[in-house]
Amino acid sequence: MIWWTSNPDAVIDFGWRAMHTAVDSGKTVVSNYYGSSANKSYYTGCSDGGRQGLQSFQMFPEDFDGVVVGSPAAWLSHQQAWSIWMTKHVFPVNGSSWIPSDMWSVIGDEVIKQCDTIDGVADGIINDPWRCYFRPETLACRSNSTDSCLTSDQIDALNKIYHPWIDVNQTYVFDGYLPGGEAQYDSVHLASTAPDSIGLDFFEYLVYNDTNWDWQTLTYADAVFFEELNPGQMIANSHDLTEFAGESHNGKVIHFVGLGDPNISPGQSLHYYRQVEQYMNLNSDLDIDDYYRFFPVPGMAHCSGGIGANAFGAADTSSATPPLAFDADHSALLAMVQWVEEGIAPSKIIATKYVDDDSSNGVNFTRPICMYPQEITYTGNGSIWNATNFDCE
Structure with missing residues (x-):
């Protein structure tokens, strides 16, 4: 990351x-050729690519007619502070709050035990983790326990991990992890x-230009400083989609997120969606749907x-592409094209889970994404392994 400190133009x-330059150049090439x-x-x-998609329609609403973004790293100032904040909950290594890697599978099994059947299907997948009120206290070490249990400090750390980062004066900073992704959360x-x-x-190279910065001192103030600095205008957290979505352009967005995402809290994607809905309802007559x-x-x-169905024709959604069928019912990108060009808006997309995420191994199961x-x-x-036996309600 040393280029961040030595090349300001590269940061922009x-x-x-x-x-934006690549999009403009690409359009010019197409126009000249055809x-x-x-x-x-x-x-x-997806990921930083998701951030780039959001940044495009926020800054340059004419660049695209339809944007499919996944797990966007949009609120970079808060997200990168959060990634360090989460580590602080369990540090130091082998301290009283530290959760060893092999304990995460135990926690994950208990989450499934408590919440798997909330959706009426015992399949090892939690469809709506926001309805899962996981109680880690059930894993508390009893007086005769020796392993595969949690101490009081570890339980306190877990409760912080699964809840949003709320700072002084009830200031929302970033969302927490969701129950059900424990197989990835330890990584x-x-x-x-x-x-x-x-x-x-x-923080070391871009925000403070100080490789001796002590990450253990991080507070909400560091996220605020990052946001105020906003190097390269890289934060893509505007909630104003008026120019992109208004009648003069009529742009469309499909936004997906994995609910077991270990890199960026999946709750943050929902937070952004809700903030857009709130802003646009207060400042326009547009209906978010x-x-x-x-x-x-x-x-x-x-x-x-x-562990879920993850191939549905969007960027990076599976190592196996195309999905089971390459049409608007099974592909987020083709669903977007159909929405923009035919006015048929998607309410669900059929996703495929291939064996070992490799289409050459055959289909494991299919499931709708609602x-x-x-x-x-x-x-x-x-x-329960066939999407035709599920509805979106």
């Missing part, structure tokens, strides 16, 4: 300029011998992987 390129401009333009990206912020390197690099649809993906990790706030509901008939 990372923030927004490279993407003798006419493209009728429509689309984008799909990024919670079982390493140091904080996530990306968050650490952001006409321009922005949010699709939580049960069991999926960060942009791909995880537009929020609808939920996946089993009809009560037929195999």
Whole structure:
């Protein structure tokens, strides 16, 4: 990350300029080659690619007609502070709050035991983790316990991990992890011998230009400073979609997030969606369902992987592409094209889980991904591994 401190232009390129310039150049090439401009333009990206998609329609609403974004790293100032904040809950290594890697599978099994059947189906996947009120106290060490249990300090740490970061005066900073992704949660912020390197690099090189900065001193004030600095205008957290979604452009957004995401709290995607809805309802006459649809993906990790159905024709959603069928019912990108060009808005997308996430190994199961706030509901008939036996209600 040393280039951040030695090349200010590269920081701007990372923030927004490279993407916008590439889009402009691409449109020029198309126009010159074909003798006419493209009728429509689309984008799909996940993680920082998701941030780039949001940044595009926030700063340059004319760049794309339809944008498919996944797990966007949009609120970078708060997200990178949060990644370090989560580590602080369990540090130091082997201290009283430390949760060893092998304990996370035990925690995950208890989460499934408590919450798997909330949706009426015992499949090891929690469709709506916001309805799971996980009680880690059930794993508390009894007087004769020796292992596979939690101490009081570990339980306190877990409660912090699963809840939003709320600072003084009830200031919302960032969302917490959701129950159900424990198989991934130990791999990024919670079982390493140091904080996530990306968050650490952001603060050491980009924010403070000080490799001796002590991450253990991090507070909400560091997130605020990062946000005020906003190097390269890289924060993509505007809630004003008026120019993009208004009648003059009529742009569309499909936003998906894996509910087992270990890199960026999946609750943060819901928070952004709700903030957009609130702002736009207060400042426009637009109905959010006409321009922005949010699709939580049960069991999926960060942009791909995880235990859920994760192949649905969007950027990085599976190592196996295309999905089972490459059409608007099974592909988020083609659903976007259909929405923009035919006016048919998607309310669900059929996702495929391949064996070992490899299409050459065959289909494991299929499952619908429902537009929020609808939920996946089993009809009560037929195999629970076939999407046709589920509705979105």
